[in-house]
Structures are given as structure tokens and as C-alpha cells.
Amino acid sequence: MAATNLNTPVPGIPFFTPQHLHSPGTPKELSSRTPTLFTPLQIRNVVLRNRIVVSPMCQYSTAPSGPQIGALTDWHIATLGHYAMKGAALVFVEATSVQPNGRISPNCPGLWDDAQIEGLKRVSDFVKSQGALVGVQLAHAGRKASTAAPWMSTVLGRKSKRAEKDIGGWPEDVKGPSGGPSQVWDGAFDIERNRFWTPKALTTQEIKDVVQDFANAAKRSMKARVDVIEIHAAHGYLLHQFLSPITNRRTDEYGGSFENRTRLLFEIIKAIRNVIPANAPLFLRISATEYMEEVDLGKELGSWDVESTIKVARQLPALGVDLLDVSSGGNHPGQQVDGMNSKGYHVEIAGRIRDAVLADNLMLLIGVVGMIREAEQAKDVVEQAGTMAQVGNVTQEEALVAKNLTDAKNDTHPMADVIFVARQFLREPEWVLKVAWKLGVEVWWPNQFMMAKVPETYFSLFKTSKHLDTSPLK
Incomplete structure (x- = not known):
């Protein structure tokens, strides 16, 4: 290989960055x-x-008002881009609201306006230039909207703090499936102690607007050159609020029965699938259970549980959803288990869902998030999951082939097809490279970092070897 061919620029982006000899993390x-x-x-x-997927993680780092409201900045290029450089396969932009009042905080990003496309495109361009894919999680916070950045509540000794108007909040425009003081997330306490605002119930027309705004945000995502869209229906945000009989007390076509409570979710899935290319992947994140089955409120009203999620999962392939991203909890402070901080809970649940889907000969990938920190732990979650050639628009025969590919072998039992990792990347942006090293897998590093991994004879290797030795320094 001629030396002049070893510094080829990545095509199609408005800045120079060298094309990696091989994508990092492979x-x-x-x-x-x-x-x-x-x-x-x-x-x-x-x-x-x-x-290995970088899970969406709130950064609370966009402008709360003005012409740059909700737009991604250089902070997002620096953080998300670094995960891509260090080998993550897919990097997700944090929960991105489809409406201004759907932001978790005034400092969360949005895609309700064309002016927000350019910020996302800059992030997308850089992530893709490093050989990774980029995704965006479209969301609406519902009754958990208009809260302050977490470090503002930390100084008060609280877990969270409501965002008043003086810091860009919208206390009078917080919406949910149902309204009134009983629907405040943390209960109707003294006004000074509440961490969340009292929501108002969405009207039927406002629900239809939410569906359309999800579709519009998806179209803007495609204009920003995003590879994957994920719908956020977990952690007690709006779509989860509609799914749960605890928070959905409506008596119209969007409340009551399982069919009615899932109506909004399915309408949004269909609306997005109709406006994005047929070959663009669509993911769904869901809280597979809210851990309220044995709580008095759950016994009285019913709750969202794993069996409910399995019923949804079985319908997803026909709607064009490619992957179900399994999480849990977040819809009520009385939940019995904190799944996000309990190692192994999500993996076991994901395995149950995956088994149920495969038993019906359906092709739906399963992802799992939550407390995945160690190399062997990550390896075991997906071991022997197989490599599916294609997901989406498949025949039953193809689904049977996929089932054979993904069945457990050698007494191993895969629980998911991919892992979503969040906080560990905040601690160790190079986590993919570290995991590869611990598992004894030789993976490629970014060109610019190879000198940190090889002897000082690095530059002479261009003349003596077709492949660079990237084994860790002893």
C-alpha cells in the first residue's frame, strides 16, 4: 500500500479527518x-x-431559550464523538423532545424545529466519520417535564427539583395522560417539597399532535443523517404513562383497556415508520415492568408488567420495529425494585422476552441496559446470539432461519442480541477497547491513538507490515 493512500480523508463531511485503516472496535x-x-x-x-451500544444519557447542556434552544452543541460532539472514536458500534443522542414542553429539563435537546437539525447533523457527521453509527432517542417527558438539571437539586440535598419560569421552565404547560394533583409524580405533598409539577390531561387533539410531532422529528432526524431512531416509552415518561393503568386514568379511546392504553404507542410507531426510509432501523425502549404488581396501588389499578411487554413485543415486527431495548421502572416512586441500579434484573427480563418472541418464530432483536460494567458480564449477555443477516420485512421462513441462528449453543443461553451501556462510558470512554483487551480480542484502534498502543517503532510499521500491530503496551 502506497504511503499516500494511508491518509485518505473521510468523504462527505465539511472538515478533514483521516479515514481509519479499520473502524475502531472491530x-x-x-x-x-x-x-x-x-x-x-x-x-x-x-x-x-x-x-456494544452507547445508551442515551441526558447531559442537560443545550440552551434553554433563544435561537439555539434545544440545539446540540460542541459539548455533544466532544462526548458522543469520543465514544465513537473508542470503538462503540452505535452512539445514541440523549432523549430528544418532539415538543418544547416535552423536554425533561429546559436544558434538554429537541427536534421540534428545523433550526435544531444542524446541531444534530454536526454530531452525526463526526460520529459517522469515526466508523460508528449514530442514533437519536425521540421522547416526550409528559408529567416528568420541566425539572431542573440534576446538579441544581444536589446542592439542595434533593434528587430533583422543579424548573421554575426563572430558569426556563413551563410549570403551567406540563401534560400527561391524566391530570390533577393525584398525578404529580412524587405525590401531592406541600408545594415547596414537590419535585415535579401538577400535570394537565392531554386533549384528544393534543394526543394527535404528539403523534404528528414524533413523525416530524423523525423526518428531521433523517435530514440530520441519523442512522437509527429509538422511541422512548420507558422510565415514566409520556408513552410509559399512557401504557400504565396507574398513570392512565382516561375513559376515552386512549385509556382503560390494554388495547386503548397501547394505542398512542402504536400510532407513533406507525407514523414514524411511514416517514422514514424502509431500510432505516427503528428501535423501541420500554420499561418492561414498573415493579408495582405487589404494591397496593398496583393491586387496585393494575400495573405494567413483563407479560404486558411481551404482548407488545409480539406485535412489533409487523409494525416495522427492529429492536426492543429493555429497561424498567421509573413510573412511580413506590416501585419495589430500582432496576436501573440492580445488577442482572434487566438481563433476566430481556431473556424472557427474547424467548417468548423466538417461540412465536418472530424476528425481533432484543437489547438490554442497566449496570453492565464488566467484560465477562457483557460477553455472557449476548454469547451465542448469532449474527442475523437481516432484520425487518422478513418472511416466516426467514424468521425460522433466524431462530436457528440465535438458539443457544454449547449450553449457553443468550439473553439479548446487543447491550446498551450508559454510566460506564461516563467513567471509561475507552470501555470497548478495555473489554476487548480483557477478553483477549485484538481490535483496531483509531489511527491517531495507535502510538499509545504500540512501540516507538510505530512509524516504521507503515513500511514493514500490511497490518499494524495494535497489541496493548506491556
Whole structure:
């Protein structure tokens, strides 16, 4: 290879960055011994270079007002771009609201206006230039909207704080499926102690507006060159609020029965699928349970549980959803378990859902998030999950083939097809490279960082070897 070909710029972006010799985080060699965690996965028209996804993580770092309201900034390029440089296969932008009053905080991003496309496109361009895919999580916070950035509540000794108008909040425009003091997330306490605002119930027309605004945000995502869209229906935000009989007390077509409570979610899925390309992947994040089954309120009203999620999961392939991202909780402070801070809970639940879907010969990928920190732990979640050639628009025969590919082998039992990792990336942006090293997998590093991984004879390797030695320094 001529030296002049070793510094080719990445095409199609408005700045120079060298094309990596190989995308960071990909194994030097694929063999039967390669852990599934480091095998590629194709979903519609995109290929994940491994099975490690950076989960959406709120950064509370966009402007709360003015012409840059809700627009991503250089902060997001620096943080999200770094995960891409260090080998993550898919990097998600945090919960991005489809309406101004759907932001979690005044400092959360949005895609309700065309002016917000450019900020997302800049992030997308950089992430993709490093060989990773970029996703955006479309969301509406519902009754948990208009809260302050968490560090503002920390100084008060609280878990969260309501955002008043003086810091950009919208206390009079917080909406949910149902309204009134009984629907305040943390209960109707003294006004000075509440961490959340009293919501108003959405009208039927406002619900239809929410559906359209999700679709509009999806179209803007495509204009920003995003690869994957995820719908946020977890953690007690608006779509989760509609799913749960605890928070959905409506008596119209959007409340009451399971069919009615899931109506908004399915309408949004259909609306987004209709406006994005057929080859663009669509994910759904869901709280698989809210851990309220044994709580008095759950016994009285019913609750959202794993069986409810399985009923939804079975309908997703026909609607064009490619992956179900399994999380839990967040809809009521009385939940029995804190799944996000309990190791192993989500993995077990994800395995149950995956087994149920495969038993019906359906093709739906399963992802899982929550307290995934160690290399062996990450490896075991997806081990022997197989490499699906294609997901989306498949026949029953193809689904049967996929089932055979993904059945457990050698007494292993895969719980999911990909892992979503959040807080560990905040601690260790290089987590993918560290995991590969611990598992004994030789993966490629970014060109610019190779000198940190090889002897000082680095530059001479261009003349003596077709492949750079990137084994860790001893």
C-alpha cells in the first residue's frame, strides 16, 4: 500500500479527518473463537461493528431559550464523538423532545424545529466519520417535564427539583395522560417539597399532535443523517404513562383497556415508520415492568408488567420495529425494585422476552441496559446470539432461519442480541477497547491513538507490515 493512500480523508463531511485503516472496535480477525460481543450485526441497511451500544444519557447542556434552544452543541460532539472514536458500534443522542414542553429539563435537546437539525447533523457527521453509527432517542417527558438539571437539586440535598419560569421552565404547560394533583409524580405533598409539577390531561387533539410531532422529528432526524431512531416509552415518561393503568386514568379511546392504553404507542410507531426510509432501523425502549404488581396501588389499578411487554413485543415486527431495548421502572416512586441500579434484573427480563418472541418464530432483536460494567458480564449477555443477516420485512421462513441462528449453543443461553451501556462510558470512554483487551480480542484502534498502543517503532510499521500491530503496551 502506497504511503499516500494511508491518509485518505473521510468523504462527505465539511472538515478533514483521516479515514481509519479499520473502524475502531472491530476485531483484527473474525473466527469461531471471537466472542459474539465483537461480531458484526446487520439491521436493515446498517451494520454494527460490534454489539456494544452507547445508551442515551441526558447531559442537560443545550440552551434553554433563544435561537439555539434545544440545539446540540460542541459539548455533544466532544462526548458522543469520543465514544465513537473508542470503538462503540452505535452512539445514541440523549432523549430528544418532539415538543418544547416535552423536554425533561429546559436544558434538554429537541427536534421540534428545523433550526435544531444542524446541531444534530454536526454530531452525526463526526460520529459517522469515526466508523460508528449514530442514533437519536425521540421522547416526550409528559408529567416528568420541566425539572431542573440534576446538579441544581444536589446542592439542595434533593434528587430533583422543579424548573421554575426563572430558569426556563413551563410549570403551567406540563401534560400527561391524566391530570390533577393525584398525578404529580412524587405525590401531592406541600408545594415547596414537590419535585415535579401538577400535570394537565392531554386533549384528544393534543394526543394527535404528539403523534404528528414524533413523525416530524423523525423526518428531521433523517435530514440530520441519523442512522437509527429509538422511541422512548420507558422510565415514566409520556408513552410509559399512557401504557400504565396507574398513570392512565382516561375513559376515552386512549385509556382503560390494554388495547386503548397501547394505542398512542402504536400510532407513533406507525407514523414514524411511514416517514422514514424502509431500510432505516427503528428501535423501541420500554420499561418492561414498573415493579408495582405487589404494591397496593398496583393491586387496585393494575400495573405494567413483563407479560404486558411481551404482548407488545409480539406485535412489533409487523409494525416495522427492529429492536426492543429493555429497561424498567421509573413510573412511580413506590416501585419495589430500582432496576436501573440492580445488577442482572434487566438481563433476566430481556431473556424472557427474547424467548417468548423466538417461540412465536418472530424476528425481533432484543437489547438490554442497566449496570453492565464488566467484560465477562457483557460477553455472557449476548454469547451465542448469532449474527442475523437481516432484520425487518422478513418472511416466516426467514424468521425460522433466524431462530436457528440465535438458539443457544454449547449450553449457553443468550439473553439479548446487543447491550446498551450508559454510566460506564461516563467513567471509561475507552470501555470497548478495555473489554476487548480483557477478553483477549485484538481490535483496531483509531489511527491517531495507535502510538499509545504500540512501540516507538510505530512509524516504521507503515513500511514493514500490511497490518499494524495494535497489541496493548506491556
